Amino acid sequence: MALSAHEDNEHRRDILLRDFLAVREATETLARPLAIEDYGMQAMEDVSPTKWHLAHTSWFFETFILEVYATDYEPFHPEFRRLFNSYYESVGTFWPRPLRGLLSRPTVEEVYRYRHFVEEHMRRFIQTTGPGEMDAAWPVIVLGLNHEQQHQELLLTDIQYNLSINPLNPAYTQLKPLEGSRSGESRWISYEGGLVTIGYQADGFCFDNERPAHRQWLEPFRIRDRLVTNREYLEFMLDGGYTTPTLWLSEGWQHIRSDGWRAPLYWQELDGEWRRFTLGGLKPVDWEAPVAHVSYFEADAFARWAGKRLCREGEWEAASAGQDPKVGNLLEDGMFRPVPAPDADGPLQMFGDVWEWTQSAYAPYPGYRPELGALGEYNGKFMSSQQVLRGGSCVTPRSHIRRTYRNFFPPQARWQFAGIRLAEDASD
Numbered sequence: 001m002a003l004s005a006h007e008d009n010e011h012r013r014d015i016l017l018r019d020f021l022a023v024r025e026a027t028e029t030l031a032r033p034l035a036i037e038d039y040g041m042q043a044m045e046d047v048s049p050t051k052w053h054l055a056h057t058s059w060f061f062e063t064f065i066l067e068v069y070a071t072d073y074e075p076f077h078p079e080f081r082r083l084f085n086s087y088y089e090s091v092g093t094f095w096p097r098p099l100r101g102l103l104s105r106p107t108v109e110e111v112y113r114y115r116h117f118v119e120e121h122m123r124r125f126i127q128t129t130g131p132g133e134m135d136a137a138w139p140v141i142v143l144g145l146n147h148e149q150q151h152q153e154l155l156l157t158d159i160q161y162n163l164s165i166n167p168l169n170p171a172y173t174q175l176k177p178l179e180g181s182r183s184g185e186s187r188w189i190s191y192e193g194g195l196v197t198i199g200y201q202a203d204g205f206c207f208d209n210e211r212p213a214h215r216q217w218l219e220p221f222r223i224r225d226r227l228v229t230n231r232e233y234l235e236f237m238l239d240g241g242y243t244t245p246t247l248w249l250s251e252g253w254q255h256i257r258s259d260g261w262r263a264p265l266y267w268q269e270l271d272g273e274w275r276r277f278t279l280g281g282l283k284p285v286d287w288e289a290p291v292a293h294v295s296y297f298e299a300d301a302f303a304r305w306a307g308k309r310l311c312r313e314g315e316w317e318a319a320s321a322g323q324d325p326k327v328g329n330l331l332e333d334g335m336f337r338p339v340p341a342p343d344a345d346g347p348l349q350m351f352g353d354v355w356e357w358t359q360s361a362y363a364p365y366p367g368y369r370p371e372l373g374a375l376g377e378y379n380g381k382f383m384s385s386q387q388v389l390r391g392g393s394c395v396t397p398r399s400h401i402r403r404t405y406r407n408f409f410p411p412q413a414r415w416q417f418a419g420i421r422l423a424e425d426a427s428d
Contacts, residue, residue, distance in 0.1 A: 009131065016141065017126045023145045024119055026397070027057060028112075030155050033173050039108045042101025043165045046415060047158035051111045052084065052100045057148040058118040059084035063091060064140050064375065066118070069133045070125050076117045077106070087381075090374040142205050143375065149400040152331070156279065156395040161415045164266060164277045175280030176335055187225045189319070189347055190426060193218035196318045199365055200404040209379040210404040212367045216314045220426030223311060223319050225346025227290035227338075227353060228302065228420040234274070234287070236302050237263060247304045252297025255412055265293035265414040279336040288340040290419045292354045296387045296411035299357040299420045308422040313360040313406070315423060316390045320350045320403050328352025330398045338394055338417065352396065354419030355389035355407055362386035362408040386410055393417035 031039070031050055039051040048056075059080060066073045075081065083103065085094035095103070106114070122141075129137070156172075163170050199213035200206040242262050245253050255261055263269075266277040267285065274285045294302075303309050311319070328351035329339050338353040363383055370380035386408040392401035394417055409416060 013126055013134075016138070017123060019145060020122060020126065020141065021119070023148050024115070027054065027148060027152055027155070028115070030152055034159070036108055038159070038162065040101060040104065041162035042098075043162045044415075045098040046413065047161050048097070048100050048154070049103075049162075050155060050159060051106075051108050052103070053151045053155045053158070054115055055080065055084045055106070055111045056086055057144075057151050058115045060144050060147055061122055061141075062118050063088075064144065065137050066121050066125065069129065069137045070121060073121060076114045080106075080114065088374050088377050090377065139205075140375070143378075146205060146207070146400060147378075149397045152397055153393070153395045153400075156331075156336070157416050160266075160277070160279050163279075169277060169282040171281035172279040173336065175278065175283070175337065178286075178339055187346065188222045188424075189225050190222045191218070191220065191315070191319060193220045193318075193426075196314065198314050198317050198404075200402070206402065206404060207379055207406070208371050209362075209364070209368070209383075209406050210402070212365060214366050218312075218314055218318060221315050222424050222426055222428075223315065223347060224422045226341040226348040226421075227356070228422065229288055229340075230285050230291045231287035233264065233291040233294075233302060233420075234285075236305050239305065241301060241305055244305075247301040249297055249300060249411075251411070252295070252301060255295070255297060261295075261298070264291055264298070286340070290338040290341075290349065290354050292338050292393075292417050292419050293414050294357075294418060294420065295414045296357045296409075296418075298414075299418075300359075302420055303422055306422060308424045308428075310357055310359040311390075311421055311423040313358040313388045313390055316350075316356065316358055316421075317403060319347055320391070323347075323350050323403070325351045325392070325401045325403055326398050328392065329394045330392060330401065331395050332398050333394070335394055338419065349391075349421075351392050351401060353394055354391075354417045355393050355396075356391045356421045357418055358388045358390055360388045362388050362406070382408065389416075389418055 031054060034050060040049045042049050062075060063081065067075065082093050083095050085091055087094065126141070159172055163172060195215055195217055197213050198216045200210040201213045241247060242256060248256065268275050268277070268282070275282050276285045299310060328349065329335055330352045341348040364380070370376035371378065389407040389409065390405070392405070409418070
């Protein structure tokens with residue numbers, strides 16, 4: 001039996017409220033293993049303290065929903081508008097990102113009170129606001145939920161980095177043991193290329209940088225059926241990968257000289273054995289698992305050493321056609337690190353495990369238009385000096401990833417779960 005317009009509207013609101021509360025609870029669940037002293041850590045400029053993530057994701061709903069659409073809403077604290085604004089120039093001033101770790105106040109307890117204050121007002125807004133305001137606010141609420149899921153992933157990557165600088169090698173959680181088969185022999189998979197459509201075409205949510213869908217010509221190409229493993233990356237290291245300047249882009253070689261890169265981030269050689277700092281503390285390197293925490297420069301150098309190249313993002317999207325983005329080692333699996341590929345037909349590990357660096361610079365698609373107003377700052381302003389990554393990682397929420405999802409980071413970034421898939425032209 002079809003629902004009446006009123007019943008349909010109430011049903012939609014119930015689903016939205018359920019999703020809102022689930023996402024909010026998931027964020028707090030990820031923070032619970034921490035000690036109170038861990039919440040304020042900021043070990044480098046690129047990471048943020050956990051309590052800042054908790055507050056900023058609340059600031060988003062307060063600033064873009066409650067202050068705009070809710071009647072007679074009074075902010076929890078007027079100064080929070082500045083402290084927890086990330087980079088929205090059109091909203092007002094913001095506290096400098098490198099100084100977030102200096103904010104001992106508000107306390108963790110007050111940040112949680114702020115979260116719950118915003119949640120209660122959002123609950124009332126979703127349940128009771130008029131249809132006009134609700135229709136206008138709906139897509140912004142959905143954007144806010146996806147924004148918070150992005151911060152769930154950042155929360156874990158930032159926690160890992162913050163804990164990694166401690167010589168006690170503290171664990172965030174106990175890692176689940178591995179089960180099932182290990183990586184088998186790697187194979188190449190061929191694709192004919194041709195004229196393909198790239199970008200988001202379905203109904204439902206996507207970020208503005210995934211639009212518009214457009215046609216792109218791909219020459220015939222091949223990709224490896226699984227990700228590059230730690231064992232393969234060690235071969236690159238032992239063969240002088242970090243000491244051979246001809247393998248490296250100029251800026252990457254500068255980082256080797258200035259930052260002393262000699263192995264992926266979190267690797268430590270102790271008594272002749274390589275170990276890796278993980279969310280479960282210091283562990284032996286799993287040689288069959290995908291290499292992670294390498295920069296674009298390292299991924300590109302490895303590909304050159306192997307006589308191959310990285311995927312272009314259009315190739316990656318075409319190769320992932322027909323695959324279910326929900327199938328893979330993602331956040332809900334609770335592995336919290338990349339795991340070996342199963343011994344199966346590929347392409348494997350297209351979703352989950354590690355974000356895959358691509359050869360593609362982060363640039364707008366043909367016909368791209370950013371969102372109007374302050375939300376236009378969400379993606380478009382970063383379309384410079386960044387590289388595209390595809391596929392999600394072991395800490396990406398399952399309901400958040402899509403084939404068309406375009407992640408982006410500067411090429412020197414290493415603290416994210418980023419890895420390597422090799423490609424080559426079919427004519428090679």
